Amino acid sequence: xxxxxxxxxxxxxxxxxxxxxxxxxxxxxxxxxxxxxxxxxxxxxxxxxxxxxxxxxxxxxxxxxxxxxxxxxxxxxxxxxxxxxxxxxxxxxxxxxxxxxxxxxxxxxxxxxxx
Amino acid sequence: xxxxxxxxxxxxxxxxxxxxxxxxxxxxxxxxxxxxxxxxxxxxxxxxxxxxxxxxxxxxxxxxxxxxxxxxxxxxxxxxxxxxxxxxxxxxxxxxxxxxxxxxxxxxxxxxx
Numbered sequence: 485x486x487x488x489x490x491x492x493x494x495x496x497x498x499x500x501x502x503x504x505x506x507x508x509x510x511x512x513x514x515x516x517x518x519x520x521x522x523x524x525x526x527x528x529x530x531x532x533x534x535x536x537x538x539x540x541x542x543x544x545x546x547x548x549x550x551x552x553x554x555x556x557x558x559x560x561x562x563x564x565x566x567x568x569x570x571x572x573x574x575x576x577x578x579x580x581x582x583x584x585x586x587x588x589x590x591x592x593x594x595x596x597x598x599x
Numbered sequence: 600x601x602x603x604x605x606x607x608x609x610x611x612x613x614x615x616x617x618x619x620x621x622x623x624x625x626x627x628x629x630x631x632x633x634x635x636x637x638x639x640x641x642x643x644x645x646x647x648x649x650x651x652x653x654x655x656x657x658x659x660x661x662x663x664x665x666x667x668x669x670x671x672x673x674x675x676x677x678x679x680x681x682x683x684x685x686x687x688x689x690x691x692x693x694x695x696x697x698x699x700x701x702x703x704x705x706x707x708x709x710x711x712x
Binding site: 517591593 | 689
């Protein structure tokens with residue numbers, strides 16, 4: 485256990501559905517991240533939140549909508565996804581916002597399949 | 600464009616062997632280099648390196664960074680079947696002060712009994 489939990493662990497949805505992924509960290513960190521991991525590709529950073537403020541949006545399509553209500557919780561709202569969005573979605577958190585001097589701790593991921 | 604390249608992409612060894620995994624990078628505003636181990640779940644943190652030439656060690660694993668030649672290696676000695684995993688290298692990029700990590704594609708290690 486890394487102190488970062490994600491729900492659900494598996495999700496199958498149709499292209500017209502709306503669903504949300506949830507991430508919670510119990511480490512007292514103040515930065516949280518969403519990554520996408522597709523087969524045969526490196527982890528891709530999607531969003532960064534630092535002290536509940538979105539500080540990075542890595543050219544992610546608008547069908548992905550993040551929300552960070554407080555420093556312990558992070559959501560990824562999904563709507564009208566495409567089959568190519570099927571991937572493992574990983575959440576991570578880190579201690580500080582000062583560049584990359586703090587390791588990131590990852591949750592177990594949500595395996596998303598879009599039919 | 601910033602990039603991180605790992606080699607080899609996959610590796611099969613037998614228990615007891617020693618392996619060396621490579622990570623090279625081209626990142627404009629380098630802050631740190633991190634190694635993670637990923638089995639069928641969350642990547643777990645192994646090492647963070649920020650200074651050249653200083654080896655970090657944890658049991659049978661060790662890693663070192665060369666900031667002049669822009670690469671790092673991860674060594675695993677006396678490998679065990681439990682070392683089978685994908686090993687991820689990531690470089691911390693500091694221009695935006697957001698803790699952005701740029702990942703390589705990973706090296707898949709299989710250790711056979």
